[in-house]
Amino acid sequence: MSAQHEAGMTTTHRVVILGAGYAGMAAAIQLAARVKGREGVQVVVVNAQERFTERLRLHMTATGQQLAELSIPEMLEGTGAQFVRGWVTAVDADAKTVRIDDDRVLRYDTLVYGLGGVADTSAVPGVEDHAYTLSSAQDAELLADRLGRLGSGTVVVGGSGLTGVESAAEIAERHPALNVVLLGRQEPGAAMNPKAKAYLHAALDRLCVEVRAGDEVAKVLPDGIELAGGESIAADVVLWTSGTRVSPLAAAAGLAVDERGRIVTDAALRSVSHPEVYAIGDAAAIRQGYGVMHGTCQGGMPTGVHAALSIDRVLKGKQPKPFRFGYYHTPVSLGRHDAVVQFTRPDDSPRSIHLTGRMAARYKETVTASPWPTYGRMKKMPASGAFWPRGGRSTRVREAR
Numbered sequence: 498m499s500a501q502h503e504a505g506m507t508t509t510h511r512v513v514i515l516g517a518g519y520a521g522m523a524a525a526i527q528l529a530a531r532v533k534g535r536e537g538v539q540v541v542v543v544n545a546q547e548r549f550t551e552r553l554r555l556h557m558t559a560t561g562q563q564l565a566e567l568s569i570p571e572m573l574e575g576t577g578a579q580f581v582r583g584w585v586t587a588v589d590a591d592a593k594t595v596r597i598d599d600d601r602v603l604r605y606d607t608l609v610y611g612l613g614g615v616a617d618t619s620a621v622p623g624v625e626d627h628a629y630t631l632s633s634a635q636d637a638e639l640l641a642d643r644l645g646r647l648g649s650g651t652v653v654v655g656g657s658g659l660t661g662v663e664s665a666a667e668i669a670e671r672h673p674a675l676n677v678v679l680l681g682r683q684e685p686g687a688a689m690n691p692k693a694k695a696y697l698h699a700a701l702d703r704l705c706v707e708v709r710a711g712d713e714v715a716k717v718l719p720d721g722i723e724l725a726g727g728e729s730i731a732a733d734v735v736l737w738t739s740g741t742r743v744s745p746l747a748a749a750a751g752l753a754v755d756e757r758g759r760i761v762t763d764a765a766l767r768s769v770s771h772p773e774v775y776a777i778g779d780a781a782a783i784r785q786g787y788g789v790m791h792g793t794c795q796g797g798m799p800t801g802v803h804a805a806l807s808i809d810r811v812l813k814g815k816q817p818k819p820f821r822f823g824y825y826h827t828p829v830s831l832g833r834h835d836a837v838v839q840f841t842r843p844d845d846s847p848r849s850i851h852l853t854g855r856m857a858a859r860y861k862e863t864v865t866a867s868p869w870p871t872y873g874r875m876k877k878m879p880a881s882g883a884f885w886p887r888g889g890r891s892t893r894v895r896e897a898r
Contacts, residue, residue, distance in 0.1 A: 510607070512606070512609065512808060513607075514528075515608065516780070517543075519552070519794045520779075520800050521609070523802050524609050524804045525805075526573070529573070531806075538812060541578070542573060544582065545585075547580075547582055549568065555637040556664040556830075559641050587746065588610075588750040589750065593773070606773065608773065609775045609801075609808075610752075610775065610776045610781075612747075614742060614779035615742060620740055621739075622716045623717030623718060628737035640734070644672055644675070647675065650734070652677050653680065653722055655735060656740070657683055658683075661679055662685045663829060669706050679701065679708050680710070683711075685697055688845070693853070713725040720733075722735060742757070744758070759781055762781050764819035764820060766783065766800060766820050777801045783796075783820065783822075785822060786844075787844035790822065794865075799822055800822075822843075824844070826864075828860060828861040828864055835857070836857035838860050
């Protein structure tokens, strides 16, 4: 973008959105729909690649299953939002600029920071060099290629959280000749009610997944892992799903961040140190009455929508409203035809209600299916409405003008 073009845009309020994941795309399409045709407002989306990554379904990609190819420029088509492809290398919060990897500098008046988390490969020695991750579609495709060539052997899935459980189940179902070991500090389904947790364990047992709870990995080796107690487990493949980390760019820019590097926000999702910066999705430390939200798509898309609504209100000379969010469910796939869905209270604690089996699998497929239909509804949305998915439904929220 030329300096002359930049100079010509000085009277335009430019909103730059960093990251085109679930949260970033929700913010971009929602805001573009609300300001479309309005003079003096420009929406720019910056992402490292044109392909939209369905992170909730990467365990399927990792086992060789083909997902629809979604193009970010095509998803933005007709919205009026501009797409810029590039890796963000620096944010200057004082100068209000963003630098990308080809040395282009983009000016912003309002910044939406949605550079989400990736697998934490730095906490345990050897993970970076010897383990596979599911941080991107390319990572998942590399794992799929390796598993497809393996034939037989042992796959160790490090991390017994939801990503680890879904990945272990998917690998075991698609590659029954492989020995799959799922290990972590906590037992799988630890946050579920006893019946839902028992169903999950029975499903893993049916799939012949060996579960090792209470184990801590000290080191990942080229041919296996070493546990904190000294025991070694031989493995042909190690998949690392334990923990996430966020980009250090926010901290380097001088934005107020928490101990994990997430931007600390006020009630309207604005940075507490730089109110012209909104933080959404995994990049944000958002406090609710029950504590700080944890990163999930369930919360990510609503944060993107709310940031868009807040920006629109500010552009109209109004005050943004507080963000309010409560969790609804925890859906976990156990292969293609089985699942468990734990319904939760708003603070994410388990309720007694849960679904299992094929009904749960259909529910899970509904709520984690491609977000494109929801984004498509946003593009056609009247100026007074907002859409985001919750509990398998699209919820419309009326916003007073």
